[in-house]
Amino acid sequence: MTPKILIIGACGQIGSELTLALREIHGDNQVIASDIREGHEELMQSGPFEILDVTDQAAIASCVRKHKITDVYLMAAMLSATAEKYPDKGWDLNMNSLFHILNLARDKQIAKIFWPSSIAVFGPSTPKQNTPQQTVMEPSTVYGISKLAGERWCEYYFRNYGVDVRSIRYPGLISWKTKPGGGTTDYAIDIYHKALENGTYECFLSGETTLPMMYMDDAITATINIMKADPQLIKMRSSYNLAGISFNPEEMASSIKKHLPDFTISYAPDFRQKIADTWPQSIDDSRARKDWGWEARYDLDTITEKMLSNLQSLV
Numbered sequence: 001m002t003p004k005i006l007i008i009g010a011c012g013q014i015g016s017e018l019t020l021a022l023r024e025i026h027g028d029n030q031v032i033a034s035d036i037r038e039g040h041e042e043l044m045q046s047g048p049f050e051i052l053d054v055t056d057q058a059a060i061a062s063c064v065r066k067h068k069i070t071d072v073y074l075m076a077a078m079l080s081a082t083a084e085k086y087p088d089k090g091w092d093l094n095m096n097s098l099f100h101i102l103n104l105a106r107d108k109q110i111a112k113i114f115w116p117s118s119i120a121v122f123g124p125s126t127p128k129q130n131t132p133q134q135t136v137m138e139p140s141t142v143y144g145i146s147k148l149a150g151e152r153w154c155e156y157y158f159r160n161y162g163v164d165v166r167s168i169r170y171p172g173l174i175s176w177k178t179k180p181g182g183g184t185t186d187y188a189i190d191i192y193h194k195a196l197e198n199g200t201y202e203c204f205l206s207g208e209t210t211l212p213m214m215y216m217d218d219a220i221t222a223t224i225n226i227m228k229a230d231p232q233l234i235k236m237r238s239s240y241n242l243a244g245i246s247f248n249p250e251e252m253a254s255s256i257k258k259h260l261p262d263f264t265i266s267y268a269p270d271f272r273q274k275i276a277d278t279w280p281q282s283i284d285d286s287r288a289r290k291d292w293g294w295e296a297r298y299d300l301d302t303i304t305e306k307m308l309s310n311l312q313s314l315v
């Protein structure tokens with residue numbers, strides 16, 4: 001059966017590329033994009049769009065009924081840096097939106113959910129290298145706490161109500177089509193914009209801050225593949241570790257210099273350094289590889305080539 005899909009938060013960094021990719025696969029009219037406001041032109045023009053506030057349960061339920069939705073991708077969230085500034089709002093948005101969707105599935109109004117988790121579920125007491133799927137998890141950010149609580153609820157709804165919910169712990173995602181907002185890993189996108197605009201970048205993390213990262217195309221492939229997989233293959237109903245590559249700002253700057261030799265970088269770590277210091281440096285994603293065949297494709301130099309050439313073509 002062809003799914004009828006609702007993407008909530010479709011105008012955001014992941015949502016916009018995911019919507020277009022799913023429309024390509026299932027057909028434009030099968031994928032309803034929604035967000036709190038209009039945005040992203042290509043997405044608005046390529047298929048149905050609804051204004052939807054993720055905190056409004058009745059509006060979501062009515063949209064699901066109207067379009068006979070089967071699958072929901074809940075991509076709206078407040079990311080790590082912004083949630084540290086607005087803890088109450090961050091918690092409310094990240095948790096209540098998830099409950100709204102989980103409850104719709106529990107009540108059999110939808111069949112399948114994708115909900116993104118993050119490397120932010122790990123904290124300072126987690127092993128930093130090759131962080132295992134199951135390990136100590138004591139996140140110290142509002143965002144991380146909300147994602148870990150969300151993971152526990154996803155597993156609870158699966159075990160107790162049979163809800164088919166699937167999730168990935170995304171690392172920092174690098175993309176050129178839509179800018180992210182409010183994340184700790186956002187430097188890895190800003191740097192390419194500033195390298196092309198000014199030839200220089202002041203980084204808000206120190207040069208040695210190694211974090212797990214991934215090119216958006218890999219993240220979209222993973223999202224589509226986990227949702228496509230046979231339900232029996234999805235053994236982790238909390239969320240799967242997913243690894244792309246790990247690097248620090250210095251290594252990223254060196255990769256950019258291969259194309260723009262005059263590029264310079266300076267460092268002015270701010271409050272986001274404290275967040276980054278609690279996160280893993282590399283991720284063990286063997287469970288995702290084994291269970292549903294995950295494999296990353298992009299390394300740092302390929303990402304740099306793609307980012308610079310695509311951003312250049314926009315100007």
Ligand code: AKB
Pocket residue numbers: 079080081117118119120143170171172173182183184185186
């Ligand atoms: C953030 O930096 O908050 C996000 C994430 C790692 O989940 N990109």
